[in-house]
Amino acid sequence: MIFDKDLRRLKDQSSKDGYLTIYLSTDQTSNDQQKGEWKIRLKNGLKKLEEYNKSIGEKDLAVFNKMQNKAIKEIHKLQTELPKGIIFIVAANGKFLLKKLQIPVNNEFYWEKEPILTQLEKIRADYPLEGILFIQKEGVFAIETSIGEVKHEMVYELDIENDDWRKQEGVAATERIASGTNHRDKYEHRFEANQHRWFKSLANTLQKEARSKGWNTIYLLGEEELTSAFEDYLQFSSIKKMNKNYKKFSSKEIVGQVLAS
Incomplete structure (x- = not known):
């Protein structure tokens, strides 16, 4: 299955520039998503990561900003046909994985040396x-x-x-x-x-x-x-x-x- 191939490939990835990993709930049937709240959660989640990483230096912050801009661009492309959940993982070179899921996800945001796959693995098991x-x-x-x-x-x-x-x-x-x-x-x-x-x-x-x-x-x-x-x-x-x-x-x-x- 494609999902399993993605997991195996991502488990081997690591980079000094890091990976931005986003789990975002976009379920329009949920009462708290009726007015596009997913956009606010995406913005706030990325803002918290940026604030947390402001002390890392201008060069690294520029790398992070490049990744978050890519995430915002690609996720916003889906707003006319939103799934229930989105998983987005992007590297500093611009390569990314976007998974549209018809099941709910928990909102999580990470910028680490490797992709954070804990929720992805749990979804696969569930x-x-x-x-x-x-x-x-x-x-x-x-x-x-x-x-x-x-x-x-x-x-x-x-x-x-x-x-x-x-x-x-x-x-x-x-x-x-x-x-x-x-x-x-x-x-x-x-x-x-x-x-x-x-x-x-x-x-x-x-x-x-x-x-x-x-x-x-x-x-x-x-x-x-x-x-x-x-x-x-x-x-x-x-x-x-x-x-x-x-x-x-x-x-x-x-x-x-x-x-x-």
Whole structure:
């Protein structure tokens, strides 16, 4: 995963000029963020660092000012489409890492010889790779997620004529799952007669994929009757059910709903 690569790379970094590390909450759903308070927190956090470092000398202060100006510029670029949290790490040469997160972060500001990764590592540990399965009669929409982001999407669509599942990747749930409903009336009797056999086959396929990719938890979404029937065939250590219909939700919205539950 890209997040893990960033962590490994940053752990080896160190510089006499230091790194500016910023964790900034920009969650617009929070009551204290409705009027752009994140700008004030960014300004105040950087101001405190600058005041703390004023005794270091003009040359080093100039380096710090260059980094903080870069941080302000890049973070302000996001203000029209703010995520819930931002991680920004910049070096004296101008190279930077910017992570937009759909999860909250604690506001922290550091200027040290190396990047400060404590909160980043905690976030990675708190949000492992997980799988979300939206169960419907005619198909299962699978989302692989970590750190509040959609990593991968898969649709397993029931091919009634061939008595098997077709896997398609990277397509929206509403586009593929909805198309299957056109066949339901015509083949309703076959759904009822073969549902458990079809679910058993697909559950076996998905749990193998979950284990090979290292999913920590599988979330089952959908109607109670369907999620319970599908769960009967899953052999997985951590399964959670949410009996709600997310048919009109985007993948991003589904992940947000699951994390908020």
